[in-house]
Amino acid sequence: MTALVGVVVFPGSNCEMDCVESVGLLGGEGRLLWHGDDDVSGVDAVIVPGGFAHGDYLRPGAIARFSPVMSAVARFAADGGPVVGICNGFQVLTEAGLLPGALQKNSGLKFLCQPSTIRVSSENSSLTSRASVGDELSIPINHFEGNYTCDSETLAKLRGEDMIVLRYVDNPNGSVDDIAGVCNEGRNVVGLMPHPERACNEILGSSDGGVLLGSLLDLAA
Amino acid sequence: MSQPLHRALGLTDDEAGRIEEILERPANPLELAMYSVMWSEHCSYKSSRIHLKRLPTEAPWVLVGPGENAGVVDVGDGIAAAIRIESHNHPSAIEPYQGAATGVGGILRDIFTMGARPIALMDPLRFGPLDDPRSRWIAEGVVAGVSGYGNAVGVPTVGGEVVFDETYRGNPLVNVLCLGLLPTERLVLGQASGIGNLAVLLGSSTGRDGIGGVSVLASAGFSDADDGDKRPSVQVGDPFEEKRLIEACLQLLDEGLVVGIQDLGGAGLTCATSETASRGGVGMDVDVSAVPRREPEMEPHEVMTSESQERMLAIVEPEGMERVLAICERWEVRAAVIGRVTEGGSLRILDGFDGEVLADVPAASLDDEAPLYDRPREEPLHPLGPSADDLEPPVDPGEDLLGLLTDPSWVYSQYDHQLFLNTVVGPGDDATVLRLKHPTTGHDTGRGLALTTDGNHRWCAVDPRRGTALVVAEAVLNLACVGARPLAVVNCLNFGNPEHPEVMWQLSEAVDGMSEACTAFGTPVIGGNVSLYNESAGSDIAPTPVIGLLGLVDRLVSRPPGAHLVEGNRLLLLGPAEIGLGGSLWGASRGAPGGEMPSVDTAMHTSVSDLVRELVLDGMVEGVHDLSAGGLGVALAEMATRSGVGVHVARVAGHRELFGEGPSRVVVSVDPEVLTEVMDRVEAAAVPASRIGMAIGDRMIVKDLMDLSLVEVSAAFTSRLPEALGSGTTNRQPDGR
Numbered sequence: 001m002t003a004l005v006g007v008v009v010f011p012g013s014n015c016e017m018d019c020v021e022s023v024g025l026l027g028g029e030g031r032l033l034w035h036g037d038d039d040v041s042g043v044d045a046v047i048v049p050g051g052f053a054h055g056d057y058l059r060p061g062a063i064a065r066f067s068p069v070m071s072a073v074a075r076f077a078a079d080g081g082p083v084v085g086i087c088n089g090f091q092v093l094t095e096a097g098l099l100p101g102a103l104q105k106n107s108g109l110k111f112l113c114q115p116s117t118i119r120v121s122s123e124n125s126s127l128t129s130r131a132s133v134g135d136e137l138s139i140p141i142n143h144f145e146g147n148y149t150c151d152s153e154t155l156a157k158l159r160g161e162d163m164i165v166l167r168y169v170d171n172p173n174g175s176v177d178d179i180a181g182v183c184n185e186g187r188n189v190v191g192l193m194p195h196p197e198r199a200c201n202e203i204l205g206s207s208d209g210g211v212l213l214g215s216l217l218d219l220a221a
Numbered sequence: 222m223s224q225p226l227h228r229a230l231g232l233t234d235d236e237a238g239r240i241e242e243i244l245e246r247p248a249n250p251l252e253l254a255m256y257s258v259m260w261s262e263h264c265s266y267k268s269s270r271i272h273l274k275r276l277p278t279e280a281p282w283v284l285v286g287p288g289e290n291a292g293v294v295d296v297g298d299g300i301a302a303a304i305r306i307e308s309h310n311h312p313s314a315i316e317p318y319q320g321a322a323t324g325v326g327g328i329l330r331d332i333f334t335m336g337a338r339p340i341a342l343m344d345p346l347r348f349g350p351l352d353d354p355r356s357r358w359i360a361e362g363v364v365a366g367v368s369g370y371g372n373a374v375g376v377p378t379v380g381g382e383v384v385f386d387e388t389y390r391g392n393p394l395v396n397v398l399c400l401g402l403l404p405t406e407r408l409v410l411g412q413a414s415g416i417g418n419l420a421v422l423l424g425s426s427t428g429r430d431g432i433g434g435v436s437v438l439a440s441a442g443f444s445d446a447d448d449g450d451k452r453p454s455v456q457v458g459d460p461f462e463e464k465r466l467i468e469a470c471l472q473l474l475d476e477g478l479v480v481g482i483q484d485l486g487g488a489g490l491t492c493a494t495s496e497t498a499s500r501g502g503v504g505m506d507v508d509v510s511a512v513p514r515r516e517p518e519m520e521p522h523e524v525m526t527s528e529s530q531e532r533m534l535a536i537v538e539p540e541g542m543e544r545v546l547a548i549c550e551r552w553e554v555r556a557a558v559i560g561r562v563t564e565g566g567s568l569r570i571l572d573g574f575d576g577e578v579l580a581d582v583p584a585a586s587l588d589d590e591a592p593l594y595d596r597p598r599e600e601p602l603h604p605l606g607p608s609a610d611d612l613e614p615p616v617d618p619g620e621d622l623l624g625l626l627t628d629p630s631w632v633y634s635q636y637d638h639q640l641f642l643n644t645v646v647g648p649g650d651d652a653t654v655l656r657l658k659h660p661t662t663g664h665d666t667g668r669g670l671a672l673t674t675d676g677n678h679r680w681c682a683v684d685p686r687r688g689t690a691l692v693v694a695e696a697v698l699n700l701a702c703v704g705a706r707p708l709a710v711v712n713c714l715n716f717g718n719p720e721h722p723e724v725m726w727q728l729s730e731a732v733d734g735m736s737e738a739c740t741a742f743g744t745p746v747i748g749g750n751v752s753l754y755n756e757s758a759g760s761d762i763a764p765t766p767v768i769g770l771l772g773l774v775d776r777l778v779s780r781p782p783g784a785h786l787v788e789g790n791r792l793l794l795l796g797p798a799e800i801g802l803g804g805s806l807w808g809a810s811r812g813a814p815g816g817e818m819p820s821v822d823t824a825m826h827t828s829v830s831d832l833v834r835e836l837v838l839d840g841m842v843e844g845v846h847d848l849s850a851g852g853l854g855v856a857l858a859e860m861a862t863r864s865g866v867g868v869h870v871a872r873v874a875g876h877r878e879l880f881g882e883g884p885s886r887v888v889v890s891v892d893p894e895v896l897t898e899v900m901d902r903v904e905a906a907a908v909p910a911s912r913i914g915m916a917i918g919d920r921m922i923v924k925d926l927m928d929l930s931l932v933e934v935s936a937a938f939t940s941r942l943p944e945a946l947g948s949g950t951t952n953r954q955p956d957g958r
Binding site: 011012014015017018021036051052054055056057110111112113114140142195197198203204205 | 779
C-alpha cells in the first residue's frame with residue numbers, strides 16, 4: 001500500500017511542494033494539510049516542512065505552535081505516529097514541545113544555504129531505519145536559526161538515550177555536540193535542520209536524502 | 222513656499238504648462254502630485270523612450286514584449302515564462318537593507334501580476350571598493366536585504382553578479398531579475414475592462430512610506446549633503462505579507478476570478494489605476510476614502526502616491542466578489558473595493574463614491590502622454606585615462622593574478638538557491654540551469670531553463686556600443702557553456718544623469734550595440750528598465766547596461782560539467798585570438814582603464830557558441846568555462862580552484878595573452894580518449910583552437926609566467942570577500958529556518 005504522508009502548510013511555509021514531490025519520487029504520496037484544520041486523520045505520517053511559518057514573527061515556530069493543526073499533530077505523535085520536522089518544521093516541533101531543545105541563530109550570524117555532510121548517529125528512529133550508524137550523507141542546509149542548543153541535563157539525556165539521530169561532520173552553525181537532528185523518547189518524532197527532500201535526485205546534486213525519507217515511508221506503509 | 226508647487230514636485234515649467242493644456246484648466250495640487258509621479262523619469266522613461274524603440278523586440282516565441290509588467294515567451298509543453306529585471310539603486314544607497322528587500326518584493330509582483338508563479342530571482346550587484354567602509358556597509362546591507370526578503374518570501378535566488386569598483390562608490394547598483402512560469406492559457410494582462418467591474422485593493426494597508434520614491438529619489442542624482450533626508454522616501458518591505466499575497470493572487474487567477482490585475486510599485490495607486498484604465502481604454506472612479514490606511518489623517522495625495530509595499534489592484538466582476546473575499550480571508554490578505562470601472566477615459570479620485578471629486582484627469586494622459594525628450598548627446602572629449610596597452614609587463618604575473626580573483630560564494634550562500642527542486646546548476650557557474658517543470662501539474666519536461674545576468678562597465682566605458690555588444694555576446698556564450706540556446710533578453714540600463722550630453726550619448730550608443738548584437742543572435746529584448754541619475758557629487762557612474770538572458774536546454778539528462786577539471790585531461794582554448802587589454806580587469810587593477818578592445822564577430826561567436834553547446838549536450842567535455850573578466854588566467858584559476866586539480870599550461874606568450882579579454886573564447890577540459898573526436902568537431906565547425914596544456918597536479922603553472930601552488934590560488938579566491946565583509950551581517954528581519 002502506498003504510504004500517505006501529510007505535509008503541513010502554514011501561511012509562510014514554502015517547502016511543502018518539494019516534500020510532496022520527493023515523497024512521490026520515493027513511491028509514497030503526499031497530501032497537504034492546512035494549518036487551520038485540527039485534523040490529520042487518514043495519513044500514515046506527517047512532515048512539518050521548511051519555510052517561514054507565520055513569517056517567523058516573534059521567533060521561528062513561536063506562532064505556528066498555536067495553529068489548530070498542531071493539536072492534531074501532537075495527538076498523532078502521542079499515538080505513536082511518525083512525525084518529521086524539517087528545518088522550520090524542526091523549529092516548530094521544538095516550540096510545540098514535541099522535541100527537546102531549541103534552535104538559535106547560526107554562530108556566524110548569517111543565513112547559510114550550502115551543501116553539508118551529516119553522519120547517522122542512531123538508526124533507531126522513524127527517519128533512519130534504512131541507514132546504518134556512521135553512514136555519511138550529503139544533504140544541503142538552508143537556515144538562519146539552525147544552531148541547536150539545550151541545557152546540559154537535556155544533552156546528557158540525549159546522549160544517554162541515543163536520541164541524537166544526526167550529526168554534522170563539519171559543524172556549520174555552532175550546534176552543541178554537532179547536532180543536526182534529534183528524536184523524542186518514543187523515537188517516532190524526529191527533527192532535523194538539513195533538507196532531505198532537496199537531496200532525492202542526482203540531477204540536483206545528491207540522492208542521499210532518499211535514505212531518510214525512505215525510512216519514513218517504510219514505517220508508514 | 223519660495224517656489225511653485227509643480228517645481229517642488231519635480232515637474233518643469235513646460236511640463237506644468239502641458240498639464241494645463243490637457244486639462245484645459247490649472248491642475249489642483251492632488252492632480253499635480255499625480256502627474257509628477259507618473260511623468261517622473263522613473264515611470265515615464267521620458268529621456269530614454271526615443272532610443273529604446275531601436276531595440277529588436279519580436280520573435281515567433283515572444284508572447285508579450287516590452288511595455289507590460291513583464292515579457293513573456295513560449296517555452297513549449299504549454300508553458301510560458303515571464304521575466305523582468307529592475308533596478309533599486311537609489312533606495313539601496315540610502316537604506317541598503319530595505320532598498321534591496323523592496324527591490325525583490327517589487328520584481329516578484331511584476332511577475333505574478335502576469336499570472337505566473339515566480340520560480341527564481343537573480344541579483345546583479347555593484348558596489349564601491351572594498352576598502353571603503355560605506356561601500357562595505359552598503360554591500361552587507363544589500364546582501365542581507367536580498368537574503369532576508371527573498372528567502373522568507375520563498376523564491377530561490379539562483380544567481381547574479383557581484384562587482385566592486387570605484388565607479389560605484391557613491392551610487393551602488395542593485396538590479397534584480399525575476400523569472401516565473403505560467404500555463405500558456407492563463408496569461409493575464411494588467412488592464413481594466415467591463416464597465417461596473419470593481420477595482421479591489423489587495424494586501425497591505427497604505428502608509429506614508431515611499432511617498433515620492435519615483436520622483437524625489439529615483440529621478441534625481443545624489444549630492445553629499447541631503448542624502449539622509451531622502452530616507453523617508455524608501456519603502457519598507459514585509460516578505461510574509463508578500464508570500465500570502467502571492468498565494469492569494471495565484472489562487473484568484475487559477476479560479477478565473479480576476480479580469481485584470483496590476484501591482485502597486487512606483488507611483489503607487491496613481492500608477493496602478495491609471496495604467497489599468499488606460500490599457501483597457503476605460504475610465505475609473507477611485508474612492509480614496511476606502512483605501513485602508515496605516516495611519517490617521519493621511520491626505521488624498523499621500524494615499525494616491527504612497528509606495529507602501531505588498532499591494533495589488535485586481536479588477537473583479539461584482540458577482541465574483543464573495544469568492545474573492547473568501548480566498549483572501551484564507552490567506553489572511555486584506556481586500557477592499559476602492560474603485561469602479563467607468564465609461565469614458567477619466568480617472569476620477571473621489572472622497573466617497575458619491576462624494577466630492579478631488580481629481581479628474583484623462584487616465585491615458587498620465588500614462589501615454591508623458592513628455593518625450595530627445596536630450597542632447599555628445600561623445601565625451603576626455604580620454605578614459607591611461608591605456609593598459611602602455612603598462613609595463615608585470616614583474617610577477619602570478620601575484621597580479623591572485624589580486625584579480627573573487628569567489629562570490631560569500632554572497633550567494635546567504636540566499637536560498639535550491640527551493641522548488643529545480644536548481645541543477647546554481648550560482649557561481651557561467652549560467653544557472655533550472656529543471657523545466659509545468660507550473661501547475663509539476664510534469665517534468667526533461668528540458669531546462671538557463672539564465673544568466675551580465676554587465677561589464679569597464680568595456681562599456683571604453684566604448685559603450687562595442688562594450689554592450691560584448692556583454693550580450695558573453696551572455697550567449699555563458700548559456701552555451703551549460704548547453705543552452707538563447708531565447709530572449711531583458712535589460713537594465715544603469716546610466717548617469719541624462720541631462721549630461723555625454724551620458725545620453727553613452728545610452729544611445731549602448732542601445733545601438735545591444736540592438737546589433739541581439740539582432741545577430743536572434744534574441745529579442747522583451748522588457749527592461751532604465752535607471753538614470755546614477756551619479757554622486759556630480760560624477761556619473763560608468764555606463765552599466767546589464768542584461769538578463771533566458772535560454773533553453775533542449776535535453777537535460779545530467780548536470781553540465783561546469784568550470785571543472787579532471788586530472789589528466791587535455792585543455793583546449795577555443796575561439797579567435799583577438800584580445801585586448803583595454804577595459805580589462807587587469808588594466809583597471811593597475812589604474813589603466815583605457816586601451817584597445819576587440820569587437821565581437823557575431824558569425825564567429827555563433828559558431829563558437831553552437832560548438833560549445835553541442836559538446837556540452839553530447840557529454841564530450843568534462844569541464845568548460847568561458848573567458849571573461851581577467852581573461853585566460855582568471856578562467857584557469859577558477860577551474861583549478863573549483864576542482865582541486867592543478868594546470869600545466871604553455872603557449873601563453875605574455876601578460877597580454879594571460880590577462881587580455883576578447884569575445885568568443887572558451888576553455889574546455891577533455892578526456893584524452895575523446896580528444897581526437899573533439900578536435901574533429903572543432904575543425905568541422907571552423908572554430909580556431911589551440912591545445913594549451915593539461916590538468917594535472919596541485920600547482921598552477923603557466924610556462925615562463927607563473928608557478929603558484931593551488932593552495933595559494935584557492936586562498937586568494939576564497940578569502941577576499943569573507944576577509945573584507947566579515948561575518949557580522951546584521952539581521953533585521955525575523956527570519957531563519
